[in-house]
Amino acid sequence: QVRAITGKVTDATTNQPLPGVTVLVKGTTVGTATGGDGTYSVNVPEGGKTLVFRFIGYGTVEKAIGTATTMDVALGVDSKQLGEVVVTALGIEREKKALGYAIQEVSGESANQARETNVVNALNGKVAGVQIVNSSGAVGASSRITLRGNNSLTGDNQPLFVVDGIPISNSTNTNRGYGGVDYGNAASDINPNDIASISVLKGANAAALYGSRAANGVIIITTKSGKGTQGLGVTIDHSTTMDTPLRLPDYQNEYGQGLNGLFEYVDGAGGGTMDGVDESWGPKLDGSTKNQFFGSGPWVASPDNVKDFFETGVTHNTNVGITAGSEKANIRLSLGNIDQTGIIPNTDLRRHSVGLNAGMQLSDKLSANASVNYVQNISDNRPANGYSGDNIMQQFVWFGRQVDIEKLKNYKNADGSQYNWNYNYHNNPYWIVNENLNSNQRDRIIGNASLKYNFTDWLNLMVRGGSDFYTDDRKRVWAVGTLDYPEGSFYEQSIYRNETNFDFLLNANKDLTEDISLSASFGGNKRRNTYRMNDVLVRALAVPGIYNISNAKGNPSPSNYRSEKEVNSLYGTGTFGFKDFFFVDVTARNDWSSSLPAANNSFFYPSVSSSLVFTDAFNMNSNILSYGKVRASWAQVGNDTDPYRTAGTFFANDPWDGRPNLSYTNTLANANLKPEQTTSFEVGTDMRFLQDRAYIDLTYFDKSTTDQIVNVTRSGASGFTSQIVNIGEITNKGIELQLGGTPVRAANGFTWDVLVNYSKIQNEVVSLTEGLDAYQLGLYWGVGLEARPGEKFGSLVGTTYLRDDQGRLLIDAIGRPRRGPTEVLGSIVPDWTGGVRNSFSYKGINFNFLIDGRKGGDIFSVTHMFGRYAGVTEESLEGREEGLLIEGIGPDGNPNTVRVAAQRYNQGLYGLHEAHVFDGSFIKLREVVLGYDLPTSITSKVKLRGASINLIGRNLWLIHSNIPHVDPETAFGADIASQGFEFGALPSTKSWGVNLRLTL
Amino acid sequence: CDKDFEEINQNPNAPEDVPANVILPASQQSAVSRLFGASVNMTYASTWAQQVAKIQYIDEDRYQFRASDFSTHWDALYAGPLLDARLVVEKGAESGNAAMEGVGRTWQTWIFQNITDLWGDIPYTEALKGTEGNMTPKYDSQESIYTDMLKQLETANTLLASGGTVGGDLIYGGSSANWQKFANSLRLRLYIHMANVAPAKAKAGIEAIMANPSANPIFMSNADNAELAYLAAQPYRNPWYENSKTRDDHAISKTMVDILGVRKDPRLHVYARPAEKPAAGAGVTLDGKTYVGQPNGAAAQPSLPTVSRIGDRYRDNKQEAAKQNPTQPMYIMTYSEVMFILAEAAERGWNVGMTAEAAYNAGIVASMNQNGITDEAAIAAYLLQPSVAYSLQTNKREAISVQKWISLFTNGIEAFTEFRRTGYPSTIQEVPASAFPGRGVPLRFSYTDQERSTNRTNVEAASSGIVDFLFGKPVWWDVN
Incomplete structure (x- = not known):
């Protein structure tokens, strides 16, 4: 004769309900776990005489069933927590102590x-x-x-x-x-x-x-x-979280677009002086007036130009x-909505x-x-x-x-074509x-x-x-x-x-x-x-x-x-x-x-x-x-x-x-x-x-x-x-x-x-x-x-x-x-x-x-590698004016004395993979x-x-x-x-x- | 378990076997698009042969190659058109279709010829035998490869002589007669490549071909050219044209502009577009148009409007839709090249049944016509110029080689080969910003990283003597 037993499990000291407590009919694999409110319901098969309540960090309690139909239990924090039950292959619940291999549980709560x-x-x-x-x-x-x-x-x-x-x-x-x-x-x-x-x-x-x-x-x-619920239970969760970039590259802000220290904008596709390049080996950002993609304006750094793109x-x-649950049936309905x-x-x-x-x-x-x-x-x-x-x-x-x-931000011209800072290599990010x-x-x-x-x-x-x-x-x-x-x-x-x-x-x-x-x-x-x-x-x-x-x-x-x-x-x-x-x-x-x-x-x-x-x-x-x-x-x-x-x-x-x-x-x-x-x-x-x-x-x-x-x-x-x-x-x-x-x-x-x-x-x-x-x-x-x-x-x-x-x-x-x-x-x-x-x-x-x-x-x-090649990251600043003297042995077998221009050095590191690992x-x-x-x-x-x-x-x-x-x-x-x-x-x-x- | 269980693994998506006439076109389009593509041909071979020059991302023009490019091309040629060509040969032989087998052998040889001319010693006799369990083919000497390639073409010549047509052919519409001419013309190309290193064999070979035209037909006009005409729609538009749709990395080279300019060569209008905003006094002015070639491997990137891009025939004219030419053929081998081969042979004193001058002039005329220049009077005047007229040239070998180099525009691999073999045009020199200063112009393509990890013993054996990937050891026929 199967019969249902219900009850609630609480912490003996705080009286707070304990969710996730394993409730097992001793000597069988029949069992359940307590719900969020600490309640449980278990169908005890014929011959079931004892209920075992187990929870990590608490002492295991065994209680004789007798004729009871409800059984509330308070678990005390105790050392004898031997009976942790885990779900193993094929969904078989096993006592962890019986396992000969490593298994690790993460509770839904923790996850x-x-x-x-x-x-x-x-x-x-x-x-x-x-x-x-x-x-x-x-x-x-x-x-x-x-x-x-x-x-x-x-x-x-x-x-x-x-x-x-x-x-x-x-x-x-x-x-x-x-x-x-x-x-x-x-x-x-x-x-x-x-x-x-x-x-x-x-x-x-x-x-x-x-x-x-x-x-x-x-x-x-x-x-x-x-399982284990009696009557109706409703849990509502809502979270709102905000995301921002964890880390963006460290850029240099001293030199602008261009090559060989030169830049003069005409059409952004190479029609001016180095205005088709997408690198920052151009003139020093000295605040002087210069033709740029938007017209004439001060030649100054935009230190947050990448950061500001993100929202x-x-x-x-x-x-x-x-x-919802009764002795014979239980149901859980879950509705989720993520809007990101x-x-x-x-x-x-x-x-x-x-x-x-x-x-x-x-x-x-x-x-x-x-x-x-x-x-x-x-x-x-x-x-x-x-x-x-x-x-x-x-x-x-x-x-x-x-x-x-x-x-x-206004990425489109009146005729539907693209408006951008460069027309050779990149699309306007807002266009993309x-x-x-x-x-x-x-x-x-x-x-x-x-x-x-x-x-x-x-x-x-x-x-x-x-x-x-x-x-x-x-x-x-x-x-x-x-x-x-x-x-x-x-x-x-x-x-x-x-x-x-x-x-x-x-x-x-x-x-x-x-x-x-x-x-x-x-x-x-x-x-x-x-x-x-x-x-x-x-x-x-x-x-x-x-x-x-x-x-x-x-x-x-x-x-x-x-x-x-x-x-x-x-x-x-x-x-x-x-x-x-x-x-x-x-x-x-x-x-x-x-x-x-x-x-x-x-x-x-x-x-x-x-x-x-x-x-x-x-x-x-x-x-x-x-x-x-x-x-x-x-x-x-x-x-x-x-x-x-x-x-x-x-x-x-x-x-x-x-x-x-x-x-x-x-x-x-x-x-x-x-x-x-x-x-x-x-x-x-x-x-x-x-x-x-x-x-x-x-x-x-x-x-x-x-x-x-x-x-x-x-x-x-x-x-x-x-x-x-x-x-x-x-x-x-x-x-x-x-x-x-x-x-x-x-x-x-x-x-x-x-x-x-x-x-x-x-x-x-x-x-x-x-x-x-x-x-x-x-x-x-x-x-x-x-x-x-x-x-x-x-x-x-x-x-x-x-x-x-x-x-x-x-x-x-x-x-x-x-x-x-x-x-x-x-x-x-x-x-x-x-x-x-x-x-x-x-x-x-x-x-x-x-x-x-x-x-x-x-x-x-x-x-x-590309940050250096393009002269946009901060390490590309080294030796911009005076060149770099790389320590090593020159072609003549003596220590190197030839200074290399920063642009040639950094671009030469392209494909020298060791420099970028x-x-x-x-x-x-x-x-x-x-x-x-x-x-x-x-x-x-x-x-x-x-x-x-x-x-x-x-x-x-x-x-x-x-x-x-x-x-x-x-x-x-x-x-x-x-x-x-x-x-x-x-x-x-x-x-x-x-x-x-x-x-x- | 039951029989149905084993049938589950029967691939429903693709066939395990197909006839040769659907494999042949795959081999053709993939080989031409690879060997004439924007990377192998334009960015490497044509650039190192200084026909074009890079104006953005100049690295490759400074011999700073991308190792992965070579790996990709090597693998894509062998495990692609070459394997498919081998299947065409096998299937042709199995089915007793002599024409198909002859086409397959010719085509396979042409691909091998390009690979060995670029890389030197390469896997050949043991290549393409993965299905037989050989995953690490040994490298053969280029000399032995040339010997066998010539044998392959002789076999092809015999097979194709029996006539018939083949299905699926994108190049000659299946005509075995045309394929026979291509096979023999290709024999001429191989022999002339050997002219400095094995002159006796080259002489004997070319003379034998020319002595018996009925048994050994060759190209007789531009109509015989081996070429692949591209289509108007993607993904089969002319690869140089397609590249210019999204990239603007190449200009005509200064070497080419100078050579054409000094001769007032009308092909300059075809090969190049006038510079939009040339610097004062820069470049060459012809018929009122100013062309500025870009020096190869320059230390700095030029201001783009100051240099001449490649001409509309071979690139996308973004301004004028009418001048767009996506169907421009790529020239696998031309009548003009055959004429220049014979000119050189005759100049060497070999009996080819015509004089060097006749062949030289025929080669120039064919190249002009091929580029849409048909004004006979203008061409005749060109031929009479002191800078061109054969009789007036002190170094006739150089004159032939330079004209051949001009005519090979867009066939960068052959142009790169001819420069390495002859040393002409002599204005091709190491670029100023070479990544390997003092080493000269590259002697070859680099063996690939992929080979070093998958076929190490064999590639290392072939690599002895090579320095800095591209230098140190010339290929076999390069004894100049």
């Missing part, structure tokens, strides 16, 4: 408190071993996340995202450095307000059961549900969560989301759950990025330092943001439904189906009169992406004896991925302003593409537990992937892990060491590849005057591909000290990926510029450390908590393949991002200064450093990353701040939150269950950085090829604002 709209950014600094790189400060920009370093040579390396048991897409468009628009990473569609908790499974160990895609770890998101971006983020304007004028993003999550007990044995999320992203204009005239930042790396941005729009609309539905049948109290079966699909319609337009598109142009693209999963899981869970427990699961999954893309490029317009295919001048270039992939899997797990202090887990999985050749398309991989709570096993508990556990684990994960890599095809070029012409692929296909394999080993320990006032979680891991399926660069002379092959071995060894503690817990209620996350990874490319010295992941401005055997993954390879045996620079006849051979200049892999969060609370007031940073991780700064270390003030929960004595008077107000700040302060001009966290884009390169990134933003929450 969302700074009101990041992109869930990936919300993890920054909160999880050890996670690295997050924002590509830019554009509205809706993508972020890249990696766990435990880069394992794979192939583009992605990002963990799998799983929401309520269903894998979802986190695709990013390959947003390369040579221009494009960042449409965001798809996981950013998840509404952070809907997140109950995030489990980060870092290694292959934790993830063996998710199959191929879990080799890079898994981020498991559990969304809020109506304050505003984000309004509103959410309403409604929960960017720091770049006329850019915006609107996101509307609706989430519905419902559960129902259909009979004694049968229960059902379903959830559906609809998310719509609309942008009228997203900024373009990369090395492209479409990117407004491109011209701010050149520019005339005297150009008054105010005078560019107002005429050349990049719009998109993405409509996405993520849904799943599951049924669970309890055969007995120890055996149940779950069947589930889920789908994640979206359409994304994108359009880019270039108005007639745009510099690179004098006849106008547009590009329209429509993308459809779908992943559908069906799975079943049979669970058995039985205590064999008082001391020995056994559980086992057996499951299967069928996954199908579909991708379709249709696009059309129109290269010239017949009539300006009409961006329709019928208005094409010449032939439009249409194309389409579709791909499908299916993976079928069977898997099983077994867990053995002894006396609740020793556990062994084994898993096994076999996948069949359609993307591999028939002979190699089936692959098997196992894992085994174990944990021992030695404080319990050997009765070692003391006031100093209150809890101790050691764990070890070994796992393999196989991996398949993208579709259609086993046979070469011809591709069609644009027809020549209607005649078809096809070329053979540049990528040599491989009919003998094997699955790739990651083998991972880890050991770790969890220990708690001083009655749980302090804890440590330490992991050492050693991961190796072999037989990677890679599209390697080949000598074009082979007839192919690349080849799909199984190659090489990459290893990642490292430690992850979490340290936490409560230095102060005063009797008056004041507490101070500290949480430290730290990770250090040693990464090595052990081998590639015969005849391949380097695998090139990316190449920009002659600098390669490469994997080279014996080096770290992601070496930056470029030209060096030419030096003699003693390491002295060799100087050429006119006093410039000479260019040396191409060598490894650095690596994008940081030495370590870490974060420290300090939280203070006192009587409803809480204050916390997060500082994080990294050591190492080199960056090739193209802003620095910087250490990317930084320390940042990532988050600051000051909150106040109104006491119940006040809220109850206005019929509110709760109310809180938070002041929030993100990315407020770049405390330390070794790279000039830019935020070291930027990259071209979210793909691996553009990591370690910096150019023209739209500046990252600092944000501050306020959040208001009302609970009705």
Whole structure:
């Protein structure tokens, strides 16, 4: 006989409700968690005699059920917090102590408190071993996340995202450095307000059961549900945040536009004296009267001409969560609305989301759950990025330092042509943001439904189906009169992406004896991925302003593409537990992937892990060491590849005057591909000290990926510029450390908590393949991002200064450093990353701040290279009048005595890559939150269950950085090829604002 | 699993096999657009041959090349038109289509000839064999490559002699007769390239071709020119024209203006546009129009209105729509070049069935006509000028070479080759702001970074003797 028990859990000392408390029926997997108001409702199966209440930082309470239907519990802060429950692979809730591998939880509350709209950014600094790189400060920009370093040579390396048991897409468009628009990473569609908790499974160990895609770890998101609520609950959140650029280049303000100290404006296209150049090697800004693009005026600096272009971006983020529950059913409805304007004028993003999550007990044995999320992203204009005239930042790396941005605001002449400061190289930035729009609309539905049948109290079966699909319609337009598109142009693209999963899981869970427990699961999954893309490029317009295919001048270039992939899997797990202090887990999985050749398309991989709570096993508990556990684990994960890599095809070029012409692929296909394999080993320990006032979680891991399926660069002379092959071995060894503690817990209620996350990874490319010295992941401005055997993954390879045996620079006849051979200049892999969060609370007031940073991780700064070339950045001031004497050895073998003009020196550094590689270390003030929960004595008077107000700040302060001009966290884009390169990134933003929450 | 499962990986987007007549046009348009494109041809070869000069972003004109450019071009030529040409040869042979095979061999040889003339020793015998597992082809000596290229063209000549047409041909509309003339004309080009380094072979080869015109037909007029006429619409507009739509980085060179000016050459009006605001006394005035050439590799950027841009025939005239010429052909090989080859051969005393003077004059007339200059009286007067008239030239080899160099305008690769081979025009000297002062004019294109990372052993073997990427070691035929 199943019956429902409801109740409320509070803090024994403060009487405040405790949300997120795990409520379990002892000896079963049946359980729930308390809602925001501390209430819960749990259906106790027949034979359930005891409820267990567990919450981190509090002592576990067990209460006999008896005949009660309501049960309120007060939890006391206590040392015996052994029973933390976490969500593991396949959504199975497990006691953390039973796990033989590292898993880290982030509560929804913690992830969302700074009101990041992109869930990936919300993890920054909160999880050890996670690295997050924002590509830019554009509205809706993508972020890249990696766990435990880069394992794979192939583009992605990002963990799998799983929401309520269903894998979802986190695709990013390959947003390369040579221009494009960042449409965001798809996981950013998840509404952070809907997140109950995030489990980060870092290694292959934790993830063996998710199959191929879990080799890079898994981020498991559990969304809020109506479980445990009685009656109606409404939570309303609203935040408004303001964004401004965190950092802009440091410009010089002494010399204006021109070359060789000369400038006289006639037509801005070279008709005057150096008036076509976009560099600032012109005359000193001495206030004299000069002809300029707007007419005659004083020749003076405009120190803030870049800064003044930017606006304050505003984000309004509103959410309403409604929960309702009864003994038999529960529901949660969530409405979200984000309305965002960017720091770049006329850019915006609107996101509307609706989430519905419902559960129902259909009979004694049968229960059902379903959830559906609809998310719509609309942008009228997203900024373009990369090395492209479409990117407004491109011209701010050149520019005339005297150009008054105010005078560019009227960007159009009466005849519709462009009005600008330069007519050779750049479009007026206001023309770009107002005429050349990049719009998109993405409509996405993520849904799943599951049924669970309890055969007995120890055996149940779950069947589930889920789908994640979206359409994304994108359009880019270039108005007639745009510099690179004098006849106008547009590009329209429509993308459809779908992943559908069906799975079943049979669970058995039985205590064999008082001391020995056994559980086992057996499951299967069928996954199908579909991708379709249709696009059309129109290269010239017949009539300006009409961006329709019928208005094409010449032939439009249409194309389409579709791909499908299916993976079928069977898997099983077994867990053995002894006396609740020793556990062994084994898993096994076999996948069949359609993307591999028939002979190699089936692959098997196992894992085994174990944990021992030695404080319990050997009765070692003391006031100093209150809890101790050691764990070890070994796992393999196989991996398949993208579709259609086993046979070469011809591709069609644009027809020549209607005649078809096809070329053979540049990528040599491989009919003998094997699955790739990651083998991972880890050991770790969890220990708690001083009655749980302090804890440590330490992991050492050693991961190796072999037989990677890679599209390697080949000598074009082979007839192919690349080849799909199984190659090489990459290893990642490292430690992850979490340290936490409560230095102060005063009797008056004041507490101070500290949480430290730290990770250090040693990464090595052990081998590639015969005849391949380097695998090139990316190449920009002659600098390669490469994997080279014996080096770290992601070496930056470029030209060096030419030096003699003693390491002295060799100087050429006119006093410039000479260019040396191409060598490894650095690596994008940081030495370590870490974060420290300090939280203070006192009587409803809480204050916390997060500082994080990294050591190492080199960056090739193209802003620095071009800033010097163009004479706009402050370092280009050195030696402007008298020239520079570069220390080194001249052509005659004696110390150099030839002074070189600043312009020739700085321009000569173009392509001398070593001069522009910087250490990317930084320390940042990532988050600051000051909150106040109104006491119940006040809220109850206005019929509110709760109310809180938070002041929030993100990315407020770049405390330390070794790279000039830019935020070291930027990259071209979210793909691996553009990591370690910096150019023209739209500046990252600092944000501050306020959040208001009302609970009705 | 079931059979359907394995069919999921069948690519629905593109075919695994197609006939030769759709591969040939892809190879043709991609090779011509690459070898005559704004980068390989205009920014590097034509600039280093000082036919044009850079007026903005002057780096390449100072020999400060962008390493990635060469990597891109190298890879795009091999893993593109060359591989496709190889497939045309194979498919032609498999299907017994002798004409298709002959066209393929001729075309493949022309592409290889350009690559080896730019880079010297290159992968040849082991090249394009990725499907057979060779991903690191060795470099062959240019001498051995020339030997085999000549053999390829002889084979092509035989194959094409059997007649027939091929489908998909963008150059001659499929006429094997025309292709045969091109194959033999190309043999002449290869032999004359060898004239200084292997004079006996060159002599024997050219004399053999000229001794038997029926077996070895060559270009007889401009109508036989191998050229690719571009289209009016993107993406297949003439590449120099297309470049000028958005860029303004090139002017006519001072070297070219001086050479044409001194001869009052009417081609100056075609190759160049008058300067808008020439500085007083600057440049050359012809028929009342003032042309100011830009000195190559200058230390400073000029004021743009003071210099002459490339003429409307080859660039976009933004002012006058009527003068826009997006369909301008690129000249793969011309009748005038053949005449200059024969002029040089005759001047060397080889028997080509005509005198050097006749061939020289025919070459000039053909070049004039090719550039739209058809006034016979004016051309005749030009030929009689002391600076032009063959009989009056003291250094006849120089006169032939200079006229050939003039006629090769827009074919920068061949102009760069001829300058390196002959040393003429002698006014081509190291540029003033060279990035490698004292090293002279570049001797070659740089081997690529990509090769250094993907085919290191072989490229290093071929690199011995090369200094500062472009210098130190001339290519095989460059013994001047």
